[in-house]
Amino acid sequence: MRKLPAIKVKQPAAVDCVVGKPENHESVFKHVKGQAIYIDDQLEMSNQLHAAVGISQIAHGRIKKLDLTAVYKAEGVIAVVTAKDVPGQLDIGPVFHGDKLLAKDIVEYYGQPLFAVAACSHQQAWQAVKLAQIEYEPIPPILEVWHALEQKSFIRPSHVMQRGNVTLAINDAPHQITGQINIGGQEHFYLEGQIAYAIPSEDEGVLVYSSSQHPSEIQKVVAEVLNIPFSLVTVEVRRLGGGFGGKESQAAPWACLAALLARVTRQPVKLRLNRDDDMEMTGKRHPFVNSYRIGFDDNGRILGAEFTLNANCGYSPDLSDAVVDRAMFHVDNAYYLDQVKIVGNRCKTNLASNTAFRGFGSPQGMITMEAAIDDIARYLGKDPLVIRKINFYDSKSTHRNITPYYQVVEQNILPTLINQLEQSSDYQWRRIQLRKFNVENKILKKGLSLTPVKFGISFNVKHLNQAGALIHIYTDGSIHLNHGGTEMGQGLLTKVAQIVAEEFKVDSSNVYISATRTDKVPNASATAASSGTDLNGKAAQNAAKIIKKRLIEFASQYFSVNKNEIGFVDNYLKVGSRLILFTELIQLAYVNRVSLSATGYYRTPKIYYDREKSAGRPFFYFANGAAVSEVIVDCLTGEYKVLRVDVLHDVGRSINPAIDIGQIEGGFVQGMGWLTTEELVWNDQGQLLTTGPATYKIPTVGDMPVDFRVQLFADAPNPENTIYHSKAVGEPPLMLAISVWAAIRDAISSLANYSISPRLDTPATPERVLQAIEQQCTASEVGL
Known part of the structure; x- marks a missing residue:
């Protein structure tokens, strides 16, 4: 036997596992000190150019004249490119064709890129693009979902999931309700806007630094635009200043344009969008217009349910097909639906193509179900939590654990999780105190709601896993x-x-x-x-x-x-x-x-989905959570405040509790912004009017819950073959914020002694809340 080399021998100390420890984010001190390098922080090369993009000033029309003479002559301009200068593919659609790098003959939304400029400075480039002389032949735009439905304007065919005889089940049920909810979009509003930096290399290749969530997609589309092999394109991403889905597919155009200008000039080119241009030119979370018809028994158990989900996809496919599918997969949320039909329409409008956003369609599906649950409760005069509990999936049942797409809910921990949260948040005692407060106060009303989340984890498309x-x-x-x-x-x-x-x-x-x-x-x-x-x-x-x-x-x-x-x-x-x-x-x-x-x-093993049969196992497992939110509403102004939030969330066996809790807190607040303050406004010409923080209100410190309590659900390791039995935590917490919106509805409903469920579209701005209050008072003949 060989001898060990001379080493200092000691007995091992008791080892704390690295996994499971609340360690700091690897760049936390760099972030705080301003030392974290983002693309715009990189040292500029001596011959570096800056790019800007010329955009359409109408929502829909034919280009009659594109005169760029003044642009070419502008100070500092080195190169100008249009669609005809693209040597390879012009269409950069991530899944389906339809996403044009630059418009050629037809413009389909206000803010669509028409040409790009490379100049010696950022300011020179953005001043130059404004000098273009463009004439259009306008075509009437489609801006709203109802208009798209009326004209049968869709970016992809509709999809239907159905189980049983839904019409018969609803008609034969003791009670029926119908409802509709308009769900607003959401701007990603990352701290680092869209940016790309392209450096030409040998053999017509290019090195691209991109603020992208999908470097391989950037590599692919840049290569296709330049008509070179993928192997000649290298994409590097050290860190993004936020993404939230907005940089999954929509980081691609700016990388392609920077690379194209680098090819033309043989110089490095950086393309950084200004905030207002970024918001105007890129897509958002999909707005939805959803409706439901539900039949239920005297206890509130759902016997039949029909949902129609209508997504405003914008002008092109982008990722909308998968977004609507995921909304359909999640409209059930935590509830068993026996006889059910779910229709998903992908409406084409003349707006920027809407895209991935944290939750990827699931929030728009879930909130529709939660609205319906609340409506049933008001109809029967019961606490919504009672109706939620009676409709939960039941793993002990032989059939009440199967989703509308026939996936078995194998680890159904929600009943246990919610019972625990109900106790730890003092839900029942607070409900009694809240009712007492509302009786004693005419102007200020409090609302309380506990809502669950069951979120499927996996990409919709199998090969991406x-x-x-x-x-x-x-x-x-x-x-x-x-x-x-x-x-x-x-x-x-x-x-x-x-x-x-x-x-x-x-x-x-x-x-x-x-x-x-x-x-x-x-x-x-x-x-x-x-x-x-x-x-x-x-x-x-x-x-x-x-x-x-x-x-x-x-x-x-x-x-x-x-x-x-x-x-x-x-x-x-x-x-x-x-x-x-x-x-x-x-x-x-x-x-x-x-x-x-x-x-x-x-x-990822086991996952599949048969679209023809609307059946399969599209998700490897489900992540779960629940939140109790309490709000106070001023019935004279519609203003409100989130007083307290209790969250209990399932992350399996946490790899890093500190990071997981941070994700839960951040996701909740972002979801709260989507549902309360973040309102996107377009004029009747399709121009976005909310293009910065002065007009688009993301949550601030002042909007945070006064009392915010977040706990990880213990003793629920993921039974699947996942990494150390952990569960995903990125998207699911966002939907916990539905409890804030439901609590606002609860407060408004108190005006009619909880007998009427108010219509409250999102975002629930003070104006919309005040309108709902007025409608509630009129319907119940109650004065303030």
Whole structure:
């Protein structure tokens, strides 16, 4: 047997797992100190140019004349490109055709890109695009969902899910209700706007820095626009200043235009959209106009339900087909629907193409169901929580655990979670106190609501559920990690680094994370669908296991010790009764020619969906949560305040509780903004009027709940083969904020002694709340 090298031997200390620890975000101090490098912070090259985009000033029409003479002659202008200058494909649609890089003959929304300019400075470029002389032949635009439905204007065919005889079930039910809700869109309003920086390279290639959630998609469309092989395009993303879905598909045009101008000029080109241009030119969360018809019994149990979901998709397909599908998948939320029909319409309008946004259609589906549940409760004179409980999925039942798309709800923890939240939030006692307050106060009314969330985790499209990772271990023992996920502030890189550190049982500070690059991990899916840690974490874990296996096999042979006597502990390798430092193990392995590099790969198992049959298992598992929100409403002004929020959320076995709680808090507040203050307004010509923080109101510190309590649901590890039995946390918390909207409705309903369910479209601005109050008073003949 060979002797161990001379090393300092000690017994391993008690090891705290790296996974499960509330570690800081890997860039937290850089963010606070202003040292985190974003694209606009990169040092500029001496010959760098700046780009700007000329846009349409009408919503729909034919281009009769595009005179760019004055643009070419403007100070500092080096190059101007139009659709005819694109050497490859003009259509950059991520799934279906229809998304044009530059309009050629027809413009289809106000703000559509028509041409791009490269100049010596940002200011010169944006001044130059305003000099274009353009004449149009206007065509009447379609701006509203009802108009699109009337004219049968759709970007994709409608889809229908149906189980049983819905019409008969509703008609034969003891009670029926109908309802409609208009659900507003939402601007992503990331701190870092859309930006791309392209540097030409050899062989007509290009290096692109993009603020994108999907570097591989950027690589693909840039290559297709330039008509070069994908391998000649390298895309790098170190971090994004926020994405929320707005940089999944819609980061692509700006990268393509920067790359095109770099090709034409043979100089580096940066294209950064100003805030107002960004908001005007890019899509939002889809507005929906949804209706429902429901039959139920005397207890409030739903016997038949019919939903029609009408999405305002904008002018092109983008990702709308999948967004509407996901809204359909989530309209049931936490409730079993036996006889059910769900119709999803993809309405084409002359607005910027709406796109992915945190929740990806699910919030628009869920809020429709929650509105219906509240309506049933008001109709029967019961607490909405009672109606919710009686309609929950039931895992113990032989049939009440099957979704409308025939997926079995296998881990139904919501009844237990909600019972726990009901107790910890003092829901029943507060409900009694709240009713008493409302009787005693004529002007101020309080509302309380507890709403659940059941959110499916996986991409709708099966092939996107895959990921790769790359790990190098250097001879000093430091670990280099790269994977296909992008960091947009959500802590993905931190979590994956913890996973790798856990596998090798080393400090997470020993794992160094590099920028996401298409030449390191190819063909990666977007960082979206709340799957970033699930996919990339598993891929990184698999890469680490490959190297671990090599090291254990080497140590077994080198030290003549059985493999089962070898393990990684506290920065050491335990070999029988002895310890060798991880660094020394790596040096020894290198000298003995053991490969210290590996790629890992992961694909999500079990998932599928048969669109023809409207059946399958589109989600690997469900994440759950619930929130209790209490509000106070001024019935004279419609103003309101969120007094208290209690959240209990299921993340399985948390990889990093600090990051998970931060995601829950942030998601809730963003959802609250969508439902209360963030109102998008267009004029009758299709021009967006809310193009900055002065007119578009995202939540501020003053809008935060006065009392905000967030807890992670304990003892619910994910039973599936997920990364350390954790669950996704990116999107599900946003829908917890539906409880705020429902609580506002509850307060308004108190004016009619909870006998009438008010119509309250979203966002529930003070103006809309006041209108609902007036309608409630009129309907119930109550004066203020």
